[in-house]
Amino acid sequence: GNSVTQMEGPVTLSEEAFLTINCTYTATGYPSLFWYVQYPGEGLQLLLKATKADDKGSNKGFEATYRKETTSFHLEKGSVQVSDSAVYFCALSQGVGGFKTIFGAGTRLFVKA
Amino acid sequence: SQTIHQWPATLVQPVGSPLSLECTVEGTSNPNLYWYRQAAGRGLQLLFYSVGIGQISSEVPQNLSASRPQDRQFILSSKKLLLSDSGFYLCAWDSGNTIYFGEGSWLTVV
Numbered sequence: 418g419n420s421v422t423q424m425e426g427p428v429t430l431s432e433e434a435f436l437t438i439n440c441t442y443t444a445t446g447y448p449s450l451f452w453y454v455q456y457p458g459e460g461l462q463l464l465l466k467a468t469k470a471d472d473k474g475s476n477k478g479f480e481a482t483y484r485k486e487t488t489s490f491h492l493e494k495g496s497v498q499v500s501d502s503a504v505y506f507c508a509l510s511q512g513v514g515g516f517k518t519i520f521g522a523g524t525r526l527f528v529k530a
Numbered sequence: 531s532q533t534i535h536q537w538p539a540t541l542v543q544p545v546g547s548p549l550s551l552e553c554t555v556e557g558t559s560n561p562n563l564y565w566y567r568q569a570a571g572r573g574l575q576l577l578f579y580s581v582g583i584g585q586i587s588s589e590v591p592q593n594l595s596a597s598r599p600q601d602r603q604f605i606l607s608s609k610k611l612l613l614s615d616s617g618f619y620l621c622a623w624d625s626g627n628t629i630y631f632g633e634g635s636w637l638t639v640v
Binding site: 449451453458459460461462463466506508510511512513514515516517518520521522523 | 581622
């Protein structure tokens with residue numbers, strides 16, 4: 418079956434450091450891929466998504482490229498801020514509707530000033 | 531634009547008491563609706579989803595139930611809470627295959 422694996426956290430970075438959170442997936446066909454962010458005490462917010470191979474999703478300085486050949490969707494940001502401290506979830510979905518959405522376990526990011 | 535609201539935001543309930551969490555979606559009709567649970571420090575667990583009024587699918591057998599009395603209303607209930615029901619409950623809807631979440635409800639069972 419389909420699955421999502423993301424790097425274990427927590428990840429601790431200093432402000433202005435480069436961020437990479439790895440995400441790989443297993444799926445048949447061509448799923449859509451997502452990154453969600455959860456700030457402390459809040460629900461999940463859609464950060465970015467990509468629906469086909471080689472698509473790049475981007476938002477708020479974050480980017481992720483849908484790599485079919487390596488079945489990956491790594492999240493990157495060139496310069497993190499303290500306000501980026503949150504839990505990041507990678508997810509995939511196939512078919513119509515969100516019924517078959519699978520979420521990774523989440524990666525907690527701490528950014529120090 | 532579409533918005534989703536759920537309440538209450540926080541509640542502390544004794545073991546054995548009932549539960550009712552409510553969620554409403556605005557700006558769309560006949561949405562697919564979801565209830566997820568997030569235990570402390572853990573990932574997301576899909577509990578229920580609904581494709582229409584009165585139509586509920588349960589993903590995990592447990593002490594909880596869900597109902598959809600109106601098109602844009604989704605309710606999560608329990609008759610008798612257990613300590614293990616504590617967690618962060620998230621209502622969600624989808625557009626295409628993209629899921630959008632509400633603000634969440636913190637439940638502590640004591």
